[in-house]
Amino acid sequence: MLLLEDVHTHYGKIEALHGVSLEVKQGEIVSLIGANGAGKTTLLMTVCGNPQATSGRVLLEGRDITRLPTADIMRSGISIVPEGRRVFSGLTVEENLFMGGFFNSRTDNQKGIEHVYELFPRLKEREHQRAGTMSGGEQQMLAIGRALMSRPRMMILDEPSLGLAPLVIKQIFEIIGQLREEGITVFLVEQNANQALQLADRGYVLETGRIRLHDTGSNLLANPDVQAAYLGG
Amino acid sequence: MVAHNFRHAFFCAVITLIIAWPILGFKLVAEGTQITVNGASAFTWIAVAVAAFIVFLFQLFRDRIMGGLGGLAELNPMADREPMPQEKRVRLENIGLGVLIAIALFWPFFVSRGSVDLATLVLIYIMLALGLNVVVGLAGLLDLGYVAFYAVGAYTFALLSNYWGISFWMALPIGGLMAALFGLVLGFPVLRLRGDYLAIVTLGFGEIIRILLNNWTSVTGGPNGIGGIPDPTLFGMEFGRRVKEEGNTSFHETFGIAYAGEHKVIFLYLIALVLAIITAFAIRRLMRMPVGRSWEALREDEIAARSLGLSRTGVKLSAFTIGAFFAGFAGTVFASKQGFISPESFVFLESAIILAIVVLGGMGSQMGVILAAIAVTILPELAREFAEYRMLIFGAAMVLMMVWRPQGLLPMRRRQIKLKAET
Ligand SMILES: Nc1ncnc2c1ncn2[C@@H]1O[C@H](COP(=O)(O)OP(=O)(O)OP(=O)(O)O)[C@@H](O)[C@H]1O
Ligand SMILES: [Mg+2]
Numbered sequence: 001m002l003l004l005e006d007v008h009t010h011y012g013k014i015e016a017l018h019g020v021s022l023e024v025k026q027g028e029i030v031s032l033i034g035a036n037g038a039g040k041t042t043l044l045m046t047v048c049g050n051p052q053a054t055s056g057r058v059l060l061e062g063r064d065i066t067r068l069p070t071a072d073i074m075r076s077g078i079s080i081v082p083e084g085r086r087v088f089s090g091l092t093v094e095e096n097l098f099m100g101g102f103f104n105s106r107t108d109n110q111k112g113i114e115h116v117y118e119l120f121p122r123l124k125e126r127e128h129q130r131a132g133t134m135s136g137g138e139q140q141m142l143a144i145g146r147a148l149m150s151r152p153r154m155m156i157l158d159e160p161s162l163g164l165a166p167l168v169i170k171q172i173f174e175i176i177g178q179l180r181e182e183g184i185t186v187f188l189v190e191q192n193a194n195q196a197l198q199l200a201d202r203g204y205v206l207e208t209g210r211i212r213l214h215d216t217g218s219n220l221l222a223n224p225d226v227q228a229a230y231l232g233g
Numbered sequence: 234m235v236a237h238n239f240r241h242a243f244f245c246a247v248i249t250l251i252i253a254w255p256i257l258g259f260k261l262v263a264e265g266t267q268i269t270v271n272g273a274s275a276f277t278w279i280a281v282a283v284a285a286f287i288v289f290l291f292q293l294f295r296d297r298i299m300g301g302l303g304g305l306a307e308l309n310p311m312a313d314r315e316p317m318p319q320e321k322r323v324r325l326e327n328i329g330l331g332v333l334i335a336i337a338l339f340w341p342f343f344v345s346r347g348s349v350d351l352a353t354l355v356l357i358y359i360m361l362a363l364g365l366n367v368v369v370g371l372a373g374l375l376d377l378g379y380v381a382f383y384a385v386g387a388y389t390f391a392l393l394s395n396y397w398g399i400s401f402w403m404a405l406p407i408g409g410l411m412a413a414l415f416g417l418v419l420g421f422p423v424l425r426l427r428g429d430y431l432a433i434v435t436l437g438f439g440e441i442i443r444i445l446l447n448n449w450t451s452v453t454g455g456p457n458g459i460g461g462i463p464d465p466t467l468f469g470m471e472f473g474r475r476v477k478e479e480g481n482t483s484f485h486e487t488f489g490i491a492y493a494g495e496h497k498v499i500f501l502y503l504i505a506l507v508l509a510i511i512t513a514f515a516i517r518r519l520m521r522m523p524v525g526r527s528w529e530a531l532r533e534d535e536i537a538a539r540s541l542g543l544s545r546t547g548v549k550l551s552a553f554t555i556g557a558f559f560a561g562f563a564g565t566v567f568a569s570k571q572g573f574i575s576p577e578s579f580v581f582l583e584s585a586i587i588l589a590i591v592v593l594g595g596m597g598s599q600m601g602v603i604l605a606a607i608a609v610t611i612l613p614e615l616a617r618e619f620a621e622y623r624m625l626i627f628g629a630a631m632v633l634m635m636v637w638r639p640q641g642l643l644p645m646r647r648r649q650i651k652l653k654a655e656t
Contacts, residue, residue, distance in 0.1 A: 069544070071545075072542075082537060088529070095526075
């Protein structure tokens with residue numbers, strides 16, 4: 001589904017990714033873990049073409065998207081829940097969702113919104129509330145809901161558990177599991193390594209711009225190095 | 234609290250003295266070729282001292298005074314009322330608009346020529362502010378050079394009529410399109426810029442256009458400007474005493490009424506009114522279309538908007554282009570109204586005033602912008618009696634206004650998009 005081949009990404013002169021290769025297969029949940037500043041967000045943004053990879057290739061469903069403009073990439077069946085949620089705070093919940101399905105027909109969006117409200121009944125209750133006035137957890141649900149509105153085949157999430165209470169995190173992870181049931185391929189970036197790896201089919205460990213480890217989720221959980229570095233012993 | 238403010242208040246008083254001393258304290262007197270510096274009268278000195286003392290007192294009790302001013306917001310009856318339900322509000326707004334338009338259509342026939350002329354100017358500013366509102370209020374792109382597009386519209390008409398004898402009605406769309414083209418051209422280099430940087434570049438663009446008009450003497454006449462810009466005609470009828478263009482007839486002869494200068498003024502007013510209404514409705518429609526929502530999304534969060542597949546290029550350029558188009562409209566009307574234009578009419582102050590209208594009106598809200606345009610154009614006229622203190626009063630009014638309603642006269646209450654049960 002998504003394939004990265006020896007991807008290098010620069011911010012100006014500084015190289016943030018030093019040749020990353022990874023693969024996310026159709027129907028999987030793949031987790032990417034790594035310390036702060038390892039380049040996780042950079043990797044996701046490179047997939048979205050902002051910034052573009054300086055060398056290497058990014059393939060989405062076999063198509064080379066390395067040099068495509070962001071807008072085109074984001075309209076080809078992939079959607080992202082960006083780091084820090086980034087809901088449109090002045091818009092209502094409903095309008096935020098509507099923006100998510102910007103390129104879809106009205107009837108598609110009606111179905112889409114209903115579906116999102118089924119996943120997140122909380123959002124339904126707050127339909128006409130301004131997104132900026134909602135709690136962090138609700139905003140995260142909204143960000144996921146908004147990303148779902150374009151009916152993506154693949155969803156990328158950048159630290160969806162950031163700053164949320166354990167109970168809400170659990171709920172969010174349950175929803176992510178549910179996305180897989182619906183046939184959406186998930187590429188998940190997390191600090192919360194424990195839960196992310198439990199949920200994932202496979203996982204990658206990124207360290208200062210390089211892939212250090214790559215294994216199934218359960219093997220990574222059992223790996224002593226991973227335990228020491230990311231699971232607090 | 235007071236003790237805390239003391240140092241600050243003292244400091245402010247000293248600054249007042251430092252500023253007022255050289256400006257008011259000395260008088261230059263020319264005696265033949267010599268200029269001598271005299272000290273000002275004792276009265277001026279006392280006035281300066283009193284002023285410094287007032288500043289001192291004001292700053293000392295600032296919290297209490299501003300607290301009182303803040304209370305003004307509560308005096309405002311609309312302040313903390315429950316927002317009306319949307320349907321009711323829309324209905325009320327529509328009725329209000331209808332009444333307003335009806336009044337606007339008929340009142341010029343009952344008032345003086347001067348007032349109609351001023352009202353035409355107000356309408357031009359309404360068009361400009363509505364256009365800038367798209368760029369600043371909706372798309373959130375701070376444009377300080379908006380007057381450039383106004384100038385492009387005005388000069389397009391002036392040059393077309395001067396060189397090829399093209400009439401107002403032909404020039405109107407051309408002026409709008411030319412301005413839109415300039416908006417597009419300006420849009421490209423500033424795509425990557427935001428906030429302050431964007432403001433500076435657009436400011437520069439505004440100045441470039443003005444300086445170009447000023448220096449390209451062979452075409453634009455430079456600082457002398459262009460005169461003899463024709464008035465609009467009504468189905469080939471001219472409003473002058475004598476027909477200037479062959480094939481045209483004159484309005485007063487056709488209808489067998491006596492010639493009156495008012496006819497032309499009122500006609501121009503009505504044209505401006507119709508164009509302002511068209512502008513308002515066109516932009517209202519755009520706001521509800523996908524392009525309008527993409528402007529808002531970009532304003533709210535650029536990264537999120539792009540993550541949804543919106544193209545930053547397309548969204549920004551459309552805002553710039555559409556905003557500029559209406560400025561071109563306004564420019565054409567302005568050129569026709571004045572009959573003479575020069576770069577003087579398109580200085581930075583104009584951009585600043587239009588921006589002030591948008592901010593005062595409450596970013597993004599059309600009704601607010603219209604009210605603010607009326608206030609900002611008419612207030613300096615009303616204050617004319619105060620001669621040189623006119624701009625001072627104007628400034629004070631603006632400051633008070635922003636204290637009273639920081640979010641503008643009628644802050645934008647966005648019309649919610651309803652998915653369900655709407656056709
Ligand atoms: N816009 C930018 N310009 C320059 N350097 C950047 C930029 N964004 C990120 N970096 C640098 O790239 C490196 C990787 O950053 P990135 O945001 O990808 O880390 P991360 O793994 O997502 O961290 P976190 O878990 O804290 O979100 C860091 O050293 C960071 O300073
Ligand atoms: Mg990150």
